[in-house]
Amino acid sequence: MLVLERDTMVAIIRAASSLDEIAETMKQIADKEKTPVMTNEEIFRAVQHTYHVQDAEDQVNDFVESRFTSEELKRLEMTFDYDHLATLFEEQHDCNIADNDQWQMLIEEYCRANGYTEAKEKK
Numbered sequence: 009m010l011v012l013e014r015d016t017m018v019a020i021i022r023a024a025s026s027l028d029e030i031a032e033t034m035k036q037i038a039d040k041e042k043t044p045v046m047t048n049e050e051i052f053r054a055v056q057h058t059y060h061v062q063d064a065e066d067q068v069n070d071f072v073e074s075r076f077t078s079e080e081l082k083r084l085e086m087t088f089d090y091d092h093l094a095t096l097f098e099e100q101h102d103c104n105i106a107d108n109d110q111w112q113m114l115i116e117e118y119c120r121a122n123g124y125t126e127a128k129e130k131k
Contacts, residue, residue, distance in 0.1 A: 017058045030055060060094035067111040068093070084124055093118060 024030040031051050038044065046054070068088050072081065096114055101107075 017054060018062075021055055021058060027052060027055070057094055057098065060097055061090050063107075063111070064088075064090040064093040064097065067108070068115055071112065071115045086122075086124055088118070 020030055020033050024033060027048070031046075031048055034046055034051050038046065065088075068090070072086065076084070076086075093114060096118075097110065100110070100114065102110065
């Protein structure tokens with residue numbers, strides 16, 4: 009199965025004007041690398057995941073900036089696995105709940121699980 013680095017995938021997505029164009033580019037790369045070709049569904053999911061990874065990074069930045077002072081951030085040495093958060097978002101996604109609310113709940117849980125317990129609404 010063709011596996012590309014995130015930056016490569018983002019470059020392909022930005023250069024393409026349609027999912028068909030992305031699929032064609034991916035198939036050309038797979039042929040060159042002599043790896044199995046991804047189905048259109050797999051390509052769609054890979055593209056979607058790339059966007060979710062970027063969403064995770066944006067959502068985490070907004071969350072952290074709204075809840076922690078710069079001193080707390082330095083002391084806690086917070087790190088986030090954006091790919092993991094994107095995967096969790098995809099697995100737990102509920103169409104009946106706004107995406108931003110789902111991201112917030114997911115990030116709050118991630119903070120609790122990783123000992124970032126001082127997450128409080130900044131005033």
